[in-house]
Amino acid sequence: MSRIVVTAAAQLGPIDRAESRESVVARMLALMEKAAARGCDLIVYPELALTTFFPRWFMENQAEVDTFFERSMPNAATAPLFERAKVLGIGFSFGYAEMVEEDGVLHRYNTSIVVDKAGGIVHRYRKIHLPGHKNNEPWRAFQHLEKRYFEPGMEPFSTADAFGGKIGQAICNDRRWPETYRELALRGAEMVLIGYNTPVHYPLAPEHDHLQCFHNHLCMQAGAYQNGMWIIGVAKAGKEEGCDLIGQSCIIAPTGEIVAMASTLGDELVVHDCDLDRCTEIRANIFNFRLHRRPEIYTALTATDPV
Amino acid sequence: MSRIVVTAAAQLGPIDRAESRESVVARMLALMEKAAARGCDLIVYPELALTTFFPRWFMENQAEVDTFFERSMPNAATAPLFERAKVLGIGFSFGYAEMVEEDGVLHRYNTSIVVDKAGGIVHRYRKIHLPGHKNNEPWRAFQHLEKRYFEPGMEPFSTADAFGGKIGQAICNDRRWPETYRELALRGAEMVLIGYNTPVHYPLAPEHDHLQCFHNHLCMQAGAYQNGMWIIGVAKAGKEEGCDLIGQSCIIAPTGEIVAMASTLGDELVVHDCDLDRCTEIRANIFNFRLHRRPEIYTALTATDPV
Numbered sequence: 001m002s003r004i005v006v007t008a009a010a011q012l013g014p015i016d017r018a019e020s021r022e023s024v025v026a027r028m029l030a031l032m033e034k035a036a037a038r039g040c041d042l043i044v045y046p047e048l049a050l051t052t053f054f055p056r057w058f059m060e061n062q063a064e065v066d067t068f069f070e071r072s073m074p075n076a077a078t079a080p081l082f083e084r085a086k087v088l089g090i091g092f093s094f095g096y097a098e099m100v101e102e103d104g105v106l107h108r109y110n111t112s113i114v115v116d117k118a119g120g121i122v123h124r125y126r127k128i129h130l131p132g133h134k135n136n137e138p139w140r141a142f143q144h145l146e147k148r149y150f151e152p153g154m155e156p157f158s159t160a161d162a163f164g165g166k167i168g169q170a171i172c173n174d175r176r177w178p179e180t181y182r183e184l185a186l187r188g189a190e191m192v193l194i195g196y197n198t199p200v201h202y203p204l205a206p207e208h209d210h211l212q213c214f215h216n217h218l219c220m221q222a223g224a225y226q227n228g229m230w231i232i233g234v235a236k237a238g239k240e241e242g243c244d245l246i247g248q249s250c251i252i253a254p255t256g257e258i259v260a261m262a263s264t265l266g267d268e269l270v271v272h273d274c275d276l277d278r279c280t281e282i283r284a285n286i287f288n289f290r291l292h293r294r295p296e297i298y299t300a301l302t303a304t305d306p307v
Numbered sequence: 308m309s310r311i312v313v314t315a316a317a318q319l320g321p322i323d324r325a326e327s328r329e330s331v332v333a334r335m336l337a338l339m340e341k342a343a344a345r346g347c348d349l350i351v352y353p354e355l356a357l358t359t360f361f362p363r364w365f366m367e368n369q370a371e372v373d374t375f376f377e378r379s380m381p382n383a384a385t386a387p388l389f390e391r392a393k394v395l396g397i398g399f400s401f402g403y404a405e406m407v408e409e410d411g412v413l414h415r416y417n418t419s420i421v422v423d424k425a426g427g428i429v430h431r432y433r434k435i436h437l438p439g440h441k442n443n444e445p446w447r448a449f450q451h452l453e454k455r456y457f458e459p460g461m462e463p464f465s466t467a468d469a470f471g472g473k474i475g476q477a478i479c480n481d482r483r484w485p486e487t488y489r490e491l492a493l494r495g496a497e498m499v500l501i502g503y504n505t506p507v508h509y510p511l512a513p514e515h516d517h518l519q520c521f522h523n524h525l526c527m528q529a530g531a532y533q534n535g536m537w538i539i540g541v542a543k544a545g546k547e548e549g550c551d552l553i554g555q556s557c558i559i560a561p562t563g564e565i566v567a568m569a570s571t572l573g574d575e576l577v578v579h580d581c582d583l584d585r586c587t588e589i590r591a592n593i594f595n596f597r598l599h600r601r602p603e604i605y606t607a608l609t610a611t612d613p614v
Contacts, residue, residue, distance in 0.1 A: 128601050131593075156604055176593065178485035178533055179605050186607040204592040211562055215532060218563055222529030225522060226485055255518055256525055285511040286438075286483065294435050295609045297463055298486050300493040302602045302609050 003276040005163045005191065008035040008043040009232050011249035013266035014240035017052045021077035024050050027267055028094070029084055034269050036088040041163055043269075045094035046236040046249075047112065047172045047195035050077065053236065054097075055145040056199075056243055058136035065149055069099035069108060073121065086119035091163060095171055095195045097150075098126070110150045112169050112195060116162050123160035125169035126153030129177050140203040142243050146173075157183040165190040165276040168229075172196040175233065176215070179301070181223035186289065190276045191230040194220065198235065200244040212246050217258065225256030228282025230274045238265035254279045310583040312470045312498065315342040315350040316539050318556040320573035321547035324359045328384035331357050334574055335401070336391055341576050343395040348470055350576075352401035353502035353543040353556075354419065354479045357384065360504040360543065361404075362452040363550055365443040372456055376406035376415060380428070393426035398470060402478055402502045404457075405433070417457045419476050419502060423469050430467035432476035433460030436484050447510040449550050453480075464490040472497040472583040475536075479503040482540065483522070486608070488530035493596065497583045498537040501527065505542065507551040519553050524565065532563030535589025537581045545572035561586045 010031040015024055028045055035043040048054075054068040073096065074082045085092050091114065098111035110127035130152050132144030157180065159166040168189035174180045175194045184192055200212050208215075216233070224231045230253065237247030251260040251272040260270040283289070317338040322331055335352055342350040355361075361375040380403065381389045392399050398421065405418035417434035437459050439451030464487065466473040475496035481487045482501045491499055507519050515522075523540070531538045537560065544554030558567040558579040567577040590596070 128604055129599060131599065152601065154604075156606060173599075176533065177600070178489065178529070179600070179608060182485065183605060183607045186610070202593065205588050208562060208588070208593075211564070215563065218525070218529050218532060222485070222525050222533075225525060226483065226529075255515060256522065257518070281512050281515070286509065286515075292436060292438065292480075293484070293486070294459065295611050297435055297461075298490060298609050299463060300490045301486060302605050303493070304602050 003164045005042055005274045006040045007232055007274045008040045008269050008271045009234045009249045009251055010043050010045045011234055011262045011268045012046055012236045014238040015052045017241055021050050025077055025080055031269050036090050038271050040090055042091040044193045044232045044234050046234045047095035047197050049094040050096050052241055053197040055149055056142040058143050069097040071099055082119055089117050091115055091117050093193045108150055110171055112171050114160055114167055122162045127171040128153045129174045131173040159187050159189045168192045170194045176219050181227045185227035185229055189229055190279045193232045195234045198246045200246055213248050220252055221256040224252040228254040228279045228287055254282050310471045312349055312581045313347045314539055314581045315347045315576050315578045316541045316556045316558055317350050317352045318541055318569045318575045319353055319543045321545040322359045324548055328357050332384055332387055338576050343397050345578050347397055349398040351500045351539045351541050353541045354402035354504050356401040357403050359548055362456055363449040365450050376404040378406055389426055396424050398422055398424050400500045415457055417478055419478050421467055421474055429469045434478040435460045436481045438480040466494050466496045475499045477501045483526045488534045492534035492536055496536055497586045500539045502541045505553045507553055520555050527559055528563040531559040531561055535561040535586045535594055561589050
């Protein structure tokens with residue numbers, strides 16, 4: 001039986017701070033209609049897809065920060081996505097700022113979900129590698145306050161049985177860390193969905209700004225090849241509130257090859273027939289983990305004190 | 308004080324089975340003279356630099372296999388390298404098949420050493436990730452019997468204080484595994500020396516043969532960037548005993564950029580001024596391990612049973 005998942009990377013152009021969730025969802029629905037018309041099984045939207053990338057601003061008032069968070073999923077603004085996808089028979093994934101009460105305490109995460117063709121949320125992932133900083137640093141052209149506004153995900157990497165295979169998720173900065181891909185692959189992931197918001201300008205080392213697109217692809221291509229997995233990398237792109245975000249959303253084969261890539265910085269769809277059976281070419285051979293990895297030697301990887 | 312290590316990647320062309328160690332050492336010396344004339348501090352030769360890549364043949368007679376091994380280092384054949392390097396004031400590194408008696412038992416390893424400018428062996432590394440297979444598989448165009456002829460290295464990855472910084476080593480297949488770079492970086496490595504013998508043809512998945520050069524660079528570039536380290540990747544290249552080996556020996560900056568690359572499949576030197584202080588651009592910022600890694604989450608990485 002074929003395990004081809006026709007998959008769309010649905011890049012979003014910039015979202016202004018004033019743009020409503022309803023307006024963004026309308027844009028997402030337009031891409032979903034296109035994906036369905038192209039026969040897609042799955043459409044993947046970026047990190048924090050429903051609003052502007054708000055960690056770029058320091059806000060003293062928590063109530064203001066909280067306007068960017070979702071209290072439930074689905075909710076009134078996103079229900080049309082769930083409803084239309086079910087009618088179209090297409091699965092989807094997107095990121096959002098999640099606010100949730102657990103054990104009587106409010107938690108806030110940078111979260112992403114996978115919804116299957118039947119309309120059910122089959123996987124939820126809370127970002128493990130939060131980049132940026134905690135305090136206002138006015139010297140920066142813009143802030144990157146993920147470490148202030150979110151708690152780091154505390155659940156291990158995991159996969160969902162969906163679309164005929166094992167699907168994993170990661171979010172933005174996670175994709176720079178080889179541990180992300182390996183944790184997912186060791187848990188059987190065959191396709192990893194990764195949304196991102198990545199400024200061209202990196203205030204701590206601006207001499208690397210011209211390498212942002214290279215680094216984006218380098219990490220995801222290596223992650224795909226070294227683990228024999230499909231990777232769907234999806235950007236929020238373009239000039240958002242004066243901040244330039246990279247695009248080049250892409251679909252990467254288990255060989256590490258980029259097989260589809262966005263060519264604009266706006267709302268754009270790229271599609272590929274992703275055959276999950278092709279993971280075997282890598283994972284049964286060159287990267288047969290059972291035959292060739294040396295976990296007993298990797299003592300530094302999980303040491304919590306410096307070696 | 309400057310921490311620039313002027314480094315040469317000294318690619319070797321093919322070595323026939325009948326070529327003597329003395330002949331190979333003469334070729335290595337020619338490259339060393341060139342490197343010294345160019346002001347190099349360090350010259351890096353490939354894996355198993357002294358002989359042909361013998362694991363491509365199944366040999367029933369262990370005495371025949373053992374002719375490819377070195378019983379001591381330096382020895383008569385390699386002494387000229389050590390002597391000339393000391394006179395020239397240049398450090399060097401090369402790989403060889405090591406036979407050693409420990410606790411009354413003979414061991415055989417795929418080994419690489421670093422020799423400092425004073426002529427002392429300051430680091431020895433025994434290959435941890437042995438590729439290939441144990442038994443003769445006549446259906447293959449050639450064998451890859453590293454798992455038969457070598458024991459896997461049992462010592463953890465480590466670094467040496469040399470050339471003003473921390474130098475690590477890996478060998479060939481090690482470079483495909485992200486754990487290699489991370490283990491070395493967590494132990495402070497600023498430059499990693501990696502020799503390789505990589506056939507174009509991979510019998511288990513020949514449909515990937517056209518990607519060999521891409522995969523070679525992809526793994527090393529990702530390893531360099533994701534760990535903020537210099538990587539010196541050095542091939543034995545060209546048609547050796549009928550087997551085509553990839554070249555593209557290269558020097559990779561901590562940004563992941565290839566900054567020097569061989570353009571032939573023969574004996575060839577490429578040189579770059581490697582500033583070890585540039586590792587900080589990466590390791591103090593985007594990949595500040597202490598601030599951003601999540602070792603407590605990486606439970607699958609070192610699990611010895613499947614998750």
